[in-house]
Amino acid sequence: xxxxxxxxxxxxxxxxxxxxxxxxxxxxxxxxxxxxxxxxxxxxxxxxxxxxxxxxxxxxxxxxxxxxxxxxxxxxxxxxxxxxxxxxxxxxxxxxxxxxxxxxxxxxxxxxxxxxxxxxxxxxxxxxxxxxxxxxxxxxxxxxxxxxxxxxxxxxxxxxxxxxxxxxxxxxxxxxxxxxxxxxxxxxxxxxxxxxxxxxxxxxxxxxxxxxxxxxxxxxxxxxxxxxxxxxxxxxxxxxxxxxxxxxxxxxxxxxxxxxxxxxxxxxxxxxxxxxxxxxxxxxxxxxxxxxxxxxxxxxxxxxxxxxxxxxxxxxxxxxxxxxxxxxxxxxxxxxxxxxxxxxxxxxxxxxxxxxxxxxxxxxxxxxxxxxxxxxxxxxxxxxxxxxxxxxxxxxxxxxxxxxxxxxxxxxxxxxxxxxxxxxxxx
Amino acid sequence: xxxxxxxxxxxxxxxxxxxxxxxxxxxxxxxxxxxxxxxxxxxxxxxxxxxxxxxxxxxxxxxxxxxxxxxxxxxxxxxxxxxxxxxxxxxxxxxxxxxxxxxxxxxxxxxxxxxxxxxxxxxxxxxxxxxxxxxxxxxxxxxxxxxxxxxxxxxxxxxxxxxxxxxxxxxxxxxxxxxxxxxxxxxxxxxxxxxxxxxxxxxxxxxxxxxxxxxxxxxxxxxxxxxxxxxxxxxxxxxxxxxxxxxxxxxxxxxxxxxxxxxxxxxxxxxxxxxxxxxxxxxxxxxxxxxxxxxxxxxxxxxxxxx
Numbered sequence: 001x002x003x004x005x006x007x008x009x010x011x012x013x014x015x016x017x018x019x020x021x022x023x024x025x026x027x028x029x030x031x032x033x034x035x036x037x038x039x040x041x042x043x044x045x046x047x048x049x050x051x052x053x054x055x056x057x058x059x060x061x062x063x064x065x066x067x068x069x070x071x072x073x074x075x076x077x078x079x080x081x082x083x084x085x086x087x088x089x090x091x092x093x094x095x096x097x098x099x100x101x102x103x104x105x106x107x108x109x110x111x112x113x114x115x116x117x118x119x120x121x122x123x124x125x126x127x128x129x130x131x132x133x134x135x136x137x138x139x140x141x142x143x144x145x146x147x148x149x150x151x152x153x154x155x156x157x158x159x160x161x162x163x164x165x166x167x168x169x170x171x172x173x174x175x176x177x178x179x180x181x182x183x184x185x186x187x188x189x190x191x192x193x194x195x196x197x198x199x200x201x202x203x204x205x206x207x208x209x210x211x212x213x214x215x216x217x218x219x220x221x222x223x224x225x226x227x228x229x230x231x232x233x234x235x236x237x238x239x240x241x242x243x244x245x246x247x248x249x250x251x252x253x254x255x256x257x258x259x260x261x262x263x264x265x266x267x268x269x270x271x272x273x274x275x276x277x278x279x280x281x282x283x284x285x286x287x288x289x290x291x292x293x294x295x296x297x298x299x300x301x302x303x304x305x306x307x308x309x310x311x312x313x314x315x316x317x318x319x320x321x322x323x324x325x326x327x328x329x330x331x332x333x334x335x336x337x338x339x340x341x342x343x344x345x346x347x348x349x350x351x352x353x354x355x356x357x358x359x360x361x362x363x364x365x366x367x368x369x370x371x372x373x374x375x376x377x378x379x380x381x382x383x384x385x386x387x388x389x390x391x392x393x394x395x396x397x398x399x400x401x402x403x404x405x406x407x408x409x410x411x412x413x414x415x416x417x418x419x420x421x422x423x424x425x426x427x
Numbered sequence: 428x429x430x431x432x433x434x435x436x437x438x439x440x441x442x443x444x445x446x447x448x449x450x451x452x453x454x455x456x457x458x459x460x461x462x463x464x465x466x467x468x469x470x471x472x473x474x475x476x477x478x479x480x481x482x483x484x485x486x487x488x489x490x491x492x493x494x495x496x497x498x499x500x501x502x503x504x505x506x507x508x509x510x511x512x513x514x515x516x517x518x519x520x521x522x523x524x525x526x527x528x529x530x531x532x533x534x535x536x537x538x539x540x541x542x543x544x545x546x547x548x549x550x551x552x553x554x555x556x557x558x559x560x561x562x563x564x565x566x567x568x569x570x571x572x573x574x575x576x577x578x579x580x581x582x583x584x585x586x587x588x589x590x591x592x593x594x595x596x597x598x599x600x601x602x603x604x605x606x607x608x609x610x611x612x613x614x615x616x617x618x619x620x621x622x623x624x625x626x627x628x629x630x631x632x633x634x635x636x637x638x639x640x641x642x643x644x645x646x647x648x649x650x651x652x653x654x655x656x657x658x659x660x661x662x663x664x665x666x667x668x669x670x671x672x673x674x675x676x677x678x679x680x681x682x683x684x685x686x687x688x689x690x691x692x693x694x695x696x697x698x699x700x701x702x703x704x705x706x707x708x709x710x711x712x713x714x715x716x717x718x719x720x721x722x723x724x725x726x727x728x729x730x731x732x733x734x
Binding site for chain 1: 442519521542543544546547562563564565596602630631
């Protein structure tokens with residue numbers, strides 16, 4: 001079975017390529033890269049003229065609700081959503097029911113992916129048993145079952161001794177510890193960013209200092225232990241500044257930002273719309289600008305969606321009770337193209353890096369770039385095509401997006417996983 | 428037939444209203460006051476209309492006020508209470524409200540512990556929604572009756588000095604009062620302990636002080652808020668005694684106040700904490716008038732929103 005991708009502009013920050021070339025994909029691997037590859041008799045042709053061909057994009061922060069809350073999303077719908085959004089691989093968080101703190105749940109996720117998944121799924125195991133933050137879970141056992149990294153996401157790792165232990169332990173396995181950085185005593189029960197909007201609306205709010213305090217603690221522990229740290233969904237200026245300084249001191253830290261944090265501010269919460277409740281919260285413009293600066297200067301290595309599907313009925317409640325989080329797999333790449341590349345914040349290659357090299361370096365998801373012999377995981381983009389965000393059209397079971405109705409310039413038009421076209425929308 | 432000059436479907440907040448709309452509502456209240464002074468306190472204005480008081484938070488006076496207002500207008504008034512703050516998964520807010528609307532409710536009066544709940548319902552339902560207090564956000568009918576009471580005594584709002592004292596951060600009454608007073612041209616000062624002043628308080632538009640004497644000096648009106656020390660896990664203020672000593676309104680603190688100072692309180696009063704009994708019952712106090720005018724005010728709002 002062969003696939004010939006013709007005339008695409010290959011943009012690969014891993015190999016440093018930016019050239020119009022043909023790609024031949026056979027048996028799941030890239031077998032030839034050159035100009036004007038001659039078509040074989042049984043080749044399928046994909047005309048990539050005026051399109052950009054990249055190494056397969058990775059979203060390293062998603063929540064698939066399987067096991068336990070499949071009514072919100074499961075591995076099948078979640079991976080369909082991922083490929084619709086241009087992703088060939090995702091890393092899924094452990095806050096399922098039951099929590100993924102054991103090899104058996106990791107195995108279940110991997111088995112299900114093999115059965116029904118449209119893209120690759122790398123489970124992130126829980127740092128603590130049951131995500132309770134008290135006892136460290138069997139990291140080694142989980143890792144050998146296939147957990148690629150560890151996080152208590154949903155929750156911060158409150159106890160500094162536990163965080164230290166996790167970082168120390170992880171060094172043995174060569175894995176990353178990812179933290180949802182928040183000081184719970186400041187943020188518990190609060191529903192939005194503390195500022196003029198929260199004061200006007202009378203909603204309970206948590207200050208950016210909550211994130212900064214936890215980020216600083218995590219960075220100091222990473223420095224102390226030499227362990228590998230990744231800060232999830234950075235949202236404050238303070239966090240970006242702290243991480244920038246830590247990197248200068250060669251602390252092993254990477255971090256990510258979500259498209260909703262770099263595109264939106266807390267002004268959106270006026271009107272109490274449940275689509276704008278996230279953790280960490282949308283902050284004000286000063287913070288959003290700092291995130292853009294962080295992306296530009298490389299402090300922020302990764303763009304990850306924090307795809308958090310919720311059922312419609314759970315959202316038909318007062319703002320205080322709305323569950324945190326929004327879906328993002330099907331809008332992330334378009335937002336990056338529209339808001340970052342087309343606005344001149346990042347070059348195309350830099351953007352591609354935030355979805356490929358960035359996550360690969362952060363947690364070790366394999367991403368070898370486009371070269372002869374490498375696995376054919378590819379994302380094809382149309383930089384000019386308009387994408388209008390219509391939640392009813394999402395492949396995700398969930399429709400909770402803050403971007404309903406947005407018209408974005410640029411979108412993924414094909415997703416190829418192991419040489420198989422899982423999504424194709426080239427028109 | 429009084430012309431209806433109020434174009435909105437719902438009354439959700441004072442911030443949404445223009446100064447003209449506020450004045451219109453205050454003027455409308457004049458006509459309904461007279462009904463409350465008659466022997467037979469009844470007019471057929473809202474006969475055949477269904478008004479549902481949907482209170483998700485306990486309230487005696489606001490609910491009684493709305494109930495009396497509705498009944499004096501001859502409406503059919505139903506009182507429903509619901510505890511929504513349990514974390515157990517039950518009927519969604521939307522479903523609760525839509526069920527009530529399905530019974531051909533004309534006006535839904537909602538009090539809810541979460542900011543924004545009435546606004547959400549206003550969007551979802553086609554019947555009129557009146558916010559009777561949502562979380563820490565707004566309490567528009569309280570503000571309207573406060574403004575009416577002030578107008579009765581002071582006539583003009585322009586350059587009037589109004590001080591609001593108490594837990595500003597958690598007060599929906601404060602937010603609505605500030606919005607209304609500023610729109611009508613008054614000078615507003617808010618006063619309370621630093622732990623009860625919200626973040627970026629200047630954005631509300633009032634002068635901020637933590638000094639009670641500063642707030643009382645030159646004030647023409649003093650609105651005292653009820654203190655709820657249980658809020659915020661007791662971290663906002665150490666004790667009722669300390670609050671009473673530093674921010675309690677008593678005769679000593681009023682020694683240098685203007686002789687025609689108006690003392691107001693949305694109720695219920697914690698006698699001896701935010702206000703001493705002598706002040707609550709004293710010559711400056713118009714607290715019971717607020718309650719009286721509150722009924723007339725709510726009558727005018729029910730009338731204007733019932734379509």
